[in-house]
Amino acid sequence: MSSTLSASEQWIAERLSQRLGGAPSTSTPAPVPGRGGGARPMQRRVFLKLGGLGGLALGLACASDDPKPTTSAQPEGAAGSGMAPGMATEPPGTEQAPEAPEVPANQYDLSAYVRIADDESVTLYIGQSDMGQGVLTAIPMIIAEELDVDWAKVRSEHPIADQQKYGMQFTAGSASIANSFAAMRQMGAAAREMLITAAANRWQVQPAQLRTELGAVLHDASGRRASYGELAEDAAKLQAPQNPRLKSESDFRIIGTPRTQLSARLKAEGKAQYTLDVKVDGMLIGLVARAPTVGGTLVSYDDAAARQVPGVRDVVQIPSGVAVLADHYWAALKGRDALVLQWNDGPNAGVSTSALPNTMMSMMGQGQNRTNSGNPEQVIAAAPAERKLEAVYQLPYLAHAPMEPLNAVADVRADRVELWAGTQAPTSVLNDVAMRTGIPAANITLHVPYLGGGFGRRLVNDYVLDAVEASLAAGRPVKLMHTREDDMRSAQYRPINANRMQGALGADGYPTAWIHEIVVPALLGGIFATEGSSTNYPYAMPNRRVTWQDPAINIPVWTWRSVGASHNAFVVESFMDELAVLGNKDPLEMRLRLLSQSTDMTAPRFAAALQDVADRAGWNTAPPAGRARGIAVHMTFGTIAAQVAEVSIEAGQVRVHKVWATVDCGRAVNPRGVAAQVEGGIIFGLSAALWGQIDIEGGRPVQGNFDTYRLMRMSEAPEIEVNIIDSGAPITGMGEPGVPPIAPAVCAAIFRLTGQRIRTLPIRLDA
Amino acid sequence: MPLYQLDINGQIHEVDAPEDMPLLWVLRDILSLTGTKYGCGIGQCRACTVHIDGTATFSCQARVGMLAGAKIVTIEGLPAERKEPLVAAWEAEDVPQCGYCQPGQIMSAAALLARTPRPSDADIDSAMSPNLCRCGTYVRIRRAIHRAAEATP
Numbered sequence: 001m002s003s004t005l006s007a008s009e010q011w012i013a014e015r016l017s018q019r020l021g022g023a024p025s026t027s028t029p030a031p032v033p034g035r036g037g038g039a040r041p042m043q044r045r046v047f048l049k050l051g052g053l054g055g056l057a058l059g060l061a062c063a064s065d066d067p068k069p070t071t072s073a074q075p076e077g078a079a080g081s082g083m084a085p086g087m088a089t090e091p092p093g094t095e096q097a098p099e100a101p102e103v104p105a106n107q108y109d110l111s112a113y114v115r116i117a118d119d120e121s122v123t124l125y126i127g128q129s130d131m132g133q134g135v136l137t138a139i140p141m142i143i144a145e146e147l148d149v150d151w152a153k154v155r156s157e158h159p160i161a162d163q164q165k166y167g168m169q170f171t172a173g174s175a176s177i178a179n180s181f182a183a184m185r186q187m188g189a190a191a192r193e194m195l196i197t198a199a200a201n202r203w204q205v206q207p208a209q210l211r212t213e214l215g216a217v218l219h220d221a222s223g224r225r226a227s228y229g230e231l232a233e234d235a236a237k238l239q240a241p242q243n244p245r246l247k248s249e250s251d252f253r254i255i256g257t258p259r260t261q262l263s264a265r266l267k268a269e270g271k272a273q274y275t276l277d278v279k280v281d282g283m284l285i286g287l288v289a290r291a292p293t294v295g296g297t298l299v300s301y302d303d304a305a306a307r308q309v310p311g312v313r314d315v316v317q318i319p320s321g322v323a324v325l326a327d328h329y330w331a332a333l334k335g336r337d338a339l340v341l342q343w344n345d346g347p348n349a350g351v352s353t354s355a356l357p358n359t360m361m362s363m364m365g366q367g368q369n370r371t372n373s374g375n376p377e378q379v380i381a382a383a384p385a386e387r388k389l390e391a392v393y394q395l396p397y398l399a400h401a402p403m404e405p406l407n408a409v410a411d412v413r414a415d416r417v418e419l420w421a422g423t424q425a426p427t428s429v430l431n432d433v434a435m436r437t438g439i440p441a442a443n444i445t446l447h448v449p450y451l452g453g454g455f456g457r458r459l460v461n462d463y464v465l466d467a468v469e470a471s472l473a474a475g476r477p478v479k480l481m482h483t484r485e486d487d488m489r490s491a492q493y494r495p496i497n498a499n500r501m502q503g504a505l506g507a508d509g510y511p512t513a514w515i516h517e518i519v520v521p522a523l524l525g526g527i528f529a530t531e532g533s534s535t536n537y538p539y540a541m542p543n544r545r546v547t548w549q550d551p552a553i554n555i556p557v558w559t560w561r562s563v564g565a566s567h568n569a570f571v572v573e574s575f576m577d578e579l580a581v582l583g584n585k586d587p588l589e590m591r592l593r594l595l596s597q598s599t600d601m602t603a604p605r606f607a608a609a610l611q612d613v614a615d616r617a618g619w620n621t622a623p624p625a626g627r628a629r630g631i632a633v634h635m636t637f638g639t640i641a642a643q644v645a646e647v648s649i650e651a652g653q654v655r656v657h658k659v660w661a662t663v664d665c666g667r668a669v670n671p672r673g674v675a676a677q678v679e680g681g682i683i684f685g686l687s688a689a690l691w692g693q694i695d696i697e698g699g700r701p702v703q704g705n706f707d708t709y710r711l712m713r714m715s716e717a718p719e720i721e722v723n724i725i726d727s728g729a730p731i732t733g734m735g736e737p738g739v740p741p742i743a744p745a746v747c748a749a750i751f752r753l754t755g756q757r758i759r760t761l762p763i764r765l766d767a
Numbered sequence: 768m769p770l771y772q773l774d775i776n777g778q779i780h781e782v783d784a785p786e787d788m789p790l791l792w793v794l795r796d797i798l799s800l801t802g803t804k805y806g807c808g809i810g811q812c813r814a815c816t817v818h819i820d821g822t823a824t825f826s827c828q829a830r831v832g833m834l835a836g837a838k839i840v841t842i843e844g845l846p847a848e849r850k851e852p853l854v855a856a857w858e859a860e861d862v863p864q865c866g867y868c869q870p871g872q873i874m875s876a877a878a879l880l881a882r883t884p885r886p887s888d889a890d891i892d893s894a895m896s897p898n899l900c901r902c903g904t905y906v907r908i909r910r911a912i913h914r915a916a917e918a919t920p
Contacts, residue, residue: 132865132902260861267866268857268873269850270802270842277801285796310785328796329805330788403806403814403867403901452804452867453901484807672861676907680864683903706811706899715892717905 005525008432012425012459013524015170016559108236110191112165113143113184116232120215122149125159127166128176129424130263131402131454132680133735134673135176137261139184141669142177145254146188146247148212149228156262161426161446169426172459172559174637174733177669181731189244191235198234199226256726258672263450274452275422276481278409283477284313284325286470287332287486289339291321293699294491294555295346298322302340309335316473320462323470325478333483348554348699353496356696357394360498360519360551367517367547370530374543376502379513383504389582391501393571393759397694398494398560399709404452405487410467411477416443417468418477422451424458432461433468455684456559460492485704493694494560495521496553497567501575509583510593513543516571522550523557523564532565532740534572536635538600539591555696561684562736565636570689570761573632573744578757587748588614588631602640605664605727606633609642612723613662617644627657630748632741638732639665641678643741645718647749654690654763656718656746663722663737666729674734675722681738682720687712689743691762771831775800776844786832791815793831794841802842802870812899816871817841823878823894842870849877856915864902872898876912885916 005013107117115123124143130136136156144154161169192212199217200207203224210217216227228235266272291297301322303315311331316323324335380388409420417439423429426448430441437444451458467480482490497520504513520529529548534541560566580587591610595603610633614620623629626648633642646658661678668674691710695702703709747758756766771782773790775798782793789808794800794817806814808827815826818840842850853873863869872895879886879894886894891912900908 132863134864260858261863263866264858264861264863265854267863267869268854270870270873272866273801274804274867276805277795279799279801328788328792330785330792330796334785401901403804403812403865403899405805450867451865453865455901484809676861676864676904679906680903683905684901705809706807707809711899711901712903712905713896713899714905714908715896717903720906 007435008428008461009524011428011431012170012172013527015168016173016524017527106233108232110194110232110236111187111240112159112162113187114147114191116228116235118229118232120153120227120229122147122154122215122228124154124156126156127159127169127426128180129158129169129171129422129426129448129451129454129458131171131422131424131451131458133677134261134670135171136263137259138177138670138673139180140262141254141259142181142184143188145252146185147192149215151254151259153215154262158448161430161448163427163430163441170428171424171454172456174639174735174737176733178638178730178732181669185246186244189246190240193241193244194235194238195228195231197238198231202226202231202234255669256667256671259670260672267450272450274404275409275420275449276404276407276452276479278420278449278479280409280411280477283409283411283479284327284474285329285332286323286325286467286478286480287329287336287483288318288321288323288466288470288480289336289341290486291343291346293343293345293348294351294696294701295348296699297344297346299342299344301342305338305340306335309338311335314474315339316470318466318469318473320466320469323466323473323480325470325474329481332481345699348696351553351555351696351699353397353696356496356551356553357498360496361392361500363519363549363551364500364517367519367549369545370533370548371535371544371546373545374513376513376515376543376545379543380502380504380515383513387506387582388504389502389578391575391578391757391759393499393501393574395497395567395570395761396692397496397555397557397696398566398688398692399488399694399703400453400455400457400492400560401488401706401709401711402451402453402455402457405484406457406463406482406490407480408464408467409477409479410464410471412437412468412471415439416445418445418447419464419467420447420449421464421467422449422454422458423461423464424451424454424456425461428459429461429464432465436465436468437472455561456563457492460558462490462492484706488694488704488709489701491556491701492558493555494566495523495557497521499571501571503575503579505579505583509585510590511539511541511579511583514541514545516546517549518547518568519549519551520567521553521555521557523559526550528559528564530568531563532568532572532634532636536565537572538598538603538606539576539594540597541594561681562636562739565634565736565740566688569632569634569740570743570747573634573741574747574757574759577630577744577748577751581751588619591633602635605640605729606635606642608725608727609633609640609662609664612725613642613644613660616662616721616723617646617660619644628749628752630745630750630752632744632748634737634740636737636740638730639663639734639737641737641741643682643745645742645745645749647746647753649750649753649765652765654746654750654765655716656686658719658721659742659745661720661722661738662725663734664725664727664729665734665737666731667726668724669731671724674724677734678722678738679720681736682742683712683717685739685742686718686746689746689761689763693762769832771835773831773834773839774837775839776841782831784831786830788831789827790817790829790831790834790839791826794826800841800843804867804871806868806899812868813875813897814868814871814899816874816898818874818878821878821881823875842874845874845877849881852915852918853877853880853911856911856918859914860907860911862904862907862911864904868898868900872900872908876908876915879912880916880919884919886912
């Protein structure tokens, strides 16, 4: 519901609201390099297993005593490997190759972020969650730049969640790079100065006489050289400098260069560990029978038959339903099928998406103003009929559908908790689990394995708390899974919405007035309701009103990749195209003109992106026979993305042949990763535009799997060409901005092909 | 529960499992071969691709009771001469984003290249379209398969 937010939602709303309009958040304090306070740096002897699990650290012991690897001491850095104490390190049947010899390497922490081993490897611990957007590569690039190391020696992992060390761990709003660029430069530079100081002490020279080069400190006067690996032990004992000297940006040799994801090989080999791959000694695998209606409640259940299913070990009631815990997934599924359950359908029994559009349309005219300038009603009323337009746009609920279905592993003990969760919000998980269990966050160990997709869904902690509840009830570790159907019906949807648009043109055929009434359920208190609407566009529009009304529908809604922009940009840019057609203007030329009349600082960047993408797409040339092009632009969390789609209709189906995309995120830390995010965002947006729809019937989500919730497949995927504009604007993120422009660009092309204006998504062509 | 003998990655594994248990869960939950991923359970996404007698197959649809005598290969057991050119190409094209579907993509691509060493775009589309990627890495997968084909003599 809109009016009351849980503590967790409030926390997230506060974090995300700082992203609106693209301003970098200042909520996360720059982490202090080093340990500070003169604490003795921890030294560790870590045994690396070459081969095996991709060379990740498997065990460690304190350097001072036991030289043997142990799984009882928790390696702080093992999160990315998904390894756990007591976890089988040699699963039967894996790794047929002969065992590689164990090569001991001493590893030293120069800060919570930077670990250097005497084999010269550099492992960087990144608090932001990598769900595919590449933050475990881009942030290491920033640190490595200032640290001055050989990129080939750099690895990265998620650390054990720790707010003291890593600040707020919360990955959303395409904010990771914007929020950490300056701090991570400092982090790398501080470690570099510690290595220089260690060499200066060793050689009894002034630090100013030393320089660094690709992982080594050099004293040119004497020709002496020491590698970082040789210096790391001494450097780790030093205090981190508070104001290390930063490189001149003109000396950057990593930032701004295209780099492959550090995890690419591990993932291609099938060795990357996701939460779903975690196995802990004594762990049961659980599935929860939940109410078929959103918000339904359990009346009673009979688990006698379920307990008879071979492999089922326990059945426990938890707040979200009845959890069947078993030796393996199949037994859990069979056991769950055997439960006899009685549900109360709850408050949504009468909610059906077939009726919601009418409900929302009945609320037009009741919204509160979000923007109000000039006199749009009067201007529109005064305009002649041939120079004004009214249109209704409607978009559905959408599911995130990450490829790894939601799941978490919890081992709750009397005084401590150990968790594995591919979460976008580790800090919020710690808060929620501490609140639920009464165990302080300091005694909660949260590992964050690789995330098999996130798209916003892994910001809400329901699936982690389910695992905690099941472990509490069963008294043993539990991997609590969602089937694909559980995941898709878990009702944290991109909100359904309806929009009434009105616009008028001046005598010259250019828009002069604009009214956008948005009826959309309040997400996190409504902070995103009009985000991405014309309030975000610098189109000169003297008379403009944007309103928002919450229809107070009881189906939970959540952040879905690009959030408000995922619906508002479609409406704004489609209606712009309608106005261009009405005024007999070229849609590019009309936009450029409105931008040229704007005083907004972002207008020239919008124009440059549009012009660039249009030029590359040959906007002023005729498309191949049977095809048409459409254009759209949007600014999401500060990044501007313009796209041209070239489309045809084949056998009654929309075929997107090619997409040209131009993005301006200020500066691209990793251009290769930026391009990947644009490509992926376009495919993500196309799946939604062409097929994406979650229906609710009698309170029950209908679509449950990929047969009815279609995703784009390879044979349907367009060719995509990405260009990046380095505008020098403040750096902004790339996880989401690729998504919003594609639907309006495709629908504009469809209009040119068919004359049909698509105002409802997903796209349905007239017969 | 019955005992089944499964030939997986060239080794015989004796597995105690219900007859209708999908191979996917035998691999993941009994044998801890977790490179094979669960995505949908209904044969729609092929994150669970393995080779059964050389054919890329949905392991979520293969019941353990039907696999007597079948030669099963998972991502863990894909021979290096087939796997390495693909992994190298995946790395060169920077294919993976979240990476969760990629073992299945590699397994599908390996079966394609075994059958069609120099595939056309149409061959690739046809062989790879059963494999979903929510991150949308399709364009790079296509390039990577061409690259792997060219790298294989």
